[in-house]
Structure formats: C-alpha cells, structure tokens
Amino acid sequence: MTSLTSRIDAELQRLRSAGLYISPRVLEAPQRPITRVLGREVVNLASNNYLGFADHPFLKERARQFLETWGAGVGAVRTIAGTLSIHEDFETQLAEFKGTGSALVLHSGFTTNQGVLGSLLQEGDLVVSDELNHASIIDGLRLAKATKKVFKHKDMQDLERVLLENPTDGLKLIVTDGVFSMDGDIAPLDKIVEIARRYGAVTYVDDAHGSGVLGEAGRGTVHHFGFEHADDVIQIGTLSKAWGVVGGYAAGTRDLRDLLINKARPFLFSTGHPPAVVGALSAAVELIQREPHIMETLWDNTRYFKAELSRLGFDTFGSETPITPVIFGETGAAFEASRLLLERGVFAVGIGFPTVPRGSARIRNIVTAAHTRDMLDRALAAYEAVGRELGVVAG
Numbered sequence: 001m002t003s004l005t006s007r008i009d010a011e012l013q014r015l016r017s018a019g020l021y022i023s024p025r026v027l028e029a030p031q032r033p034i035t036r037v038l039g040r041e042v043v044n045l046a047s048n049n050y051l052g053f054a055d056h057p058f059l060k061e062r063a064r065q066f067l068e069t070w071g072a073g074v075g076a077v078r079t080i081a082g083t084l085s086i087h088e089d090f091e092t093q094l095a096e097f098k099g100t101g102s103a104l105v106l107h108s109g110f111t112t113n114q115g116v117l118g119s120l121l122q123e124g125d126l127v128v129s130d131e132l133n134h135a136s137i138i139d140g141l142r143l144a145k146a147t148k149k150v151f152k153h154k155d156m157q158d159l160e161r162v163l164l165e166n167p168t169d170g171l172k173l174i175v176t177d178g179v180f181s182m183d184g185d186i187a188p189l190d191k192i193v194e195i196a197r198r199y200g201a202v203t204y205v206d207d208a209h210g211s212g213v214l215g216e217a218g219r220g221t222v223h224h225f226g227f228e229h230a231d232d233v234i235q236i237g238t239l240s241k242a243w244g245v246v247g248g249y250a251a252g253t254r255d256l257r258d259l260l261i262n263k264a265r266p267f268l269f270s271t272g273h274p275p276a277v278v279g280a281l282s283a284a285v286e287l288i289q290r291e292p293h294i295m296e297t298l299w300d301n302t303r304y305f306k307a308e309l310s311r312l313g314f315d316t317f318g319s320e321t322p323i324t325p326v327i328f329g330e331t332g333a334a335f336e337a338s339r340l341l342l343e344r345g346v347f348a349v350g351i352g353f354p355t356v357p358r359g360s361a362r363i364r365n366i367v368t369a370a371h372t373r374d375m376l377d378r379a380l381a382a383y384e385a386v387g388r389e390l391g392v393v394a395g
C-alpha cells in the first residue's frame with residue numbers, strides 16, 4: 001500500500017534528482033520593470049509584461065470602476081447566470097480589434113487550448129503540431145481523440161511529409177504557436193497556411209506571445225501575416241501576457257464562438273471572470289489603440305537590447321521578438337548566470353533541459369515598453385560582467 005507521505009516524498013525526490021524541482025522566486029513589490037527580489041532592487045527581465053500594462057494606472061482605474069459598479073465576482077458560470085453585459089461588450093471590443101467576426105473569452109490561455117481543441121476535434125481527425133508548441137497545446141491535444149502527429153520545428157517539408165503520410169476524411173488541423181516562447185522566433189504562417197490550403201487543412205495559431213507585440217497596434221501574428229479575415233485560420237491567445245491581466249480568447253467566426261459556448265468544458269464548468277478583470281482588459285485594448293507609441297517603445301527597446309548583447313559577444317539564438325534568449329550552454333551554467341545576475345541587480349530566469357534542448361540552456365529575457373534606456377544599460381553592464389566571469393564572452 002502506498003501512503004500519501006511516501007507518494008509525495010518519492011515524487012519530490014524524483015523531481016530533485018532529475019533537476020526539475022522548482023521553487024518560485026517571490027516579487028516583494030509589484031510587477032514593474034524595477035521590482036524587488038530577495039530584498040534587492042532589480043531590473044526585471046523575467047516577466048511577460050510586454051507593454052507594461054500589469055501595473056498601468058489606466059487599467060487599474062477601469063478595474064476600480066468596474067469593481068464598484070459590478071461587484072467583486074459574478075457568482076455563476078458564464079452559461080448559467082455569470083455572463084454580465086460587460087463580458088459580452090469586451091468580447092465585441094476584442095473581436096473588432098482583432099478584425100475577426102467574433103471572440104470568446106475563457107479563463108486563461110491554458111484553458112482556451114483545452115476548450116477549443118477539445119470542442120473541435122473528433123475521432124478520425126488529424127492534428128499536426130509543431131514540436132516546440134506550448135505545454136497547454138500538448139495537454140489540450142491529450143484530451144482529444146484525433147490522431148496526433150508532430151512536425152519538426154518550423155520545418156515545412158516535414159509538415160508536408162506528415163500530411164502526406166496521414167490521409168483522412170476527417171478534419172485536419174495544423175497547430176502552431178505564433179511566436180515561440182523559448183526562442184522568440186515567429187512561425188512562418190504564410191507558408192503554413194499555403195500548405196494547409198493545399199491539403200484541405202485548417203490552421204490553428206496560439207498567439208500568446210504575439211498578441212500585443214506583432215501586427216498593427218498589437219493585433220497579433222495572424223494580423224501580421226494578413227489572415228485575420230480567413231475562415232480557415234483560428235487564433236487563440238492569452239490576455240495574461242502583453243495585456244497584463246489574465247484570461248484567454250478564441251477569435252474566429254460567430255459559429256465558432258457558438259460552438260465553444262456549447263462545448264468548451266472550461267467555459268461551461270468554471271465561473272466567469274470578475275468585473276475588475278474585465279474592466280482592466282477593456283482598458284488595455286483601448287489604450288494600445290490610443291497610444292500606439294507604447295508598442296514602438298517595446299520594439300525600440302527590443303532592438304537596442306539585442307544589438308548591445310550581440311556587440312558584447314552574446315548569442316541571442318536568432319530571436320526576432322522581445323523574447324531574447326542568451327545562450328550559456330549547459331543547464332548549470334545558465335542557472336549560475338541567473339544567480340550572478342541577481343547579485344548584480346538583474347532578475348532574469350535560467351531555463352535548461354528538458355524545457356530547451358541540451359547544450360542550449362539559456363537565460364530568457366523579455367524586454368518591455370516600460371524599461372528605460374538606463375535600466376537596459378544597467379542590465380547590459382551586469383551581463384557583460386557575468387559573461388566574462390563565466391567565460392561566455394571574451395574579456
């Protein structure tokens with residue numbers, strides 16, 4: 001018989017010996033470009049807060065208004081009595097922004113993948129998924145009865161091979177991240193959609209890291225490639241990264257929205273977002289359109305930070321977006337670099353095997369619109385010192 005304590009002990013032991021044990025860093029101040037970690041003031045390069053919206057006064061003010069007017073919670077799942085007019089108003093606002101006919105908001109990006117993939121896929125269908133897709137796609141596909149195949153990262157020949165080798169009369173779905181979260185590279189959507197059309201497949205884009213970052217005023221990767229009106233391209237994303245709050249969305253046709261309302265289990269069986277969340281999100285989508293310079297600052301900072309890292313001799317792994325990996329090689333070296341950076345007032349997290357392949361352990365930096373040049377220069381000075389100390393750059 002297995003006791004609870006022996007199960008927990010054994011599992012923790014297994015995680016520790018596999019180097020997978022995590023203890024989260026705690027921020028002792030709000031999510032800002034300068035925050036506090038382990039009692040030290042640090043330049044924060046660890047968040048997904050691309051636009052600096054997590055702590056933005058405009059979002060906080062709208063959240064306060066909605067809290068006062070509409071209350072702290074909604075008291076029911078969306079399909080029973082938990083849909084307030086503010087939920088639907090925000091979905092209309094989001095659909096208009098995205099240029100799609102319709103949008104549905106779910107609790108998070110994670111549950112959106114579960115809900116949408118689970119609602120669409122049936123036995124006899126084929127799903128073809130990029131090998132570097134996010135964990136929530138992998139978990140969402142676990143729930144689906146379709147045949148699941150993986151293609152090599154952004155490898156269009158391999159994608160075609162998988163489609164050729166797996167003919168079906170069912171639905172064919174090609175699933176890809178819009179922007180890949182570990183390398184910061186962009187999916188070749190133009191090529192993927194072209195191949196999808198030749199094989200009668202639908203393209204499904206998880207745009208968690210592209211939304212608020214790519215496309216006009218942050219309309220996302222699908223907009224960046226001009227497919228927002230295509231009814232054979234489905235986009236899902238998160239409201240938790242660039243939009244600074246929490247939530248997920250699926251954007252597509254009105255019928256897709258209707259299907260999800262009726263079938264997506266995380267939507268059907270979990271209570272809707274509280275009014276303060278809806279308020280902050282509606283302010284976020286409004287703000288980015290009113291003040292497009294916020295996105296320009298994000299990209300100015302991104303270009304500056306990458307160029308300076310390269311000048312110092314660091315390898316940023318061909319990243320094309322604000323996600324800026326700095327390669328340190330072995331996992332131990334990346335973790336050591338993260339620790340040394342923290343000592344020098346920079347908060348950036350090391351990522352190693354198995355999250356990324358062996359030998360490409362890295363620190364993943366995310367530059368935001370809220371960083372000033374001075375903050376980035378402080379971070380670069382720390383990188384230079386740590387890179388020399390670890391022998392990663394010449395000095």
Ligand SMILES: *Cc1c(COP(=O)(O)O)cnc(C)c1O
Pocket residue numbers: 107108109110111134136137177181206207208209238239240241246247248
């Ligand atoms: C972060 C992320 C998610 C999860 O989004 P949450 O809103 O935080 O649940 C889903 N997909 C991708 C590609 C992500 O990067």
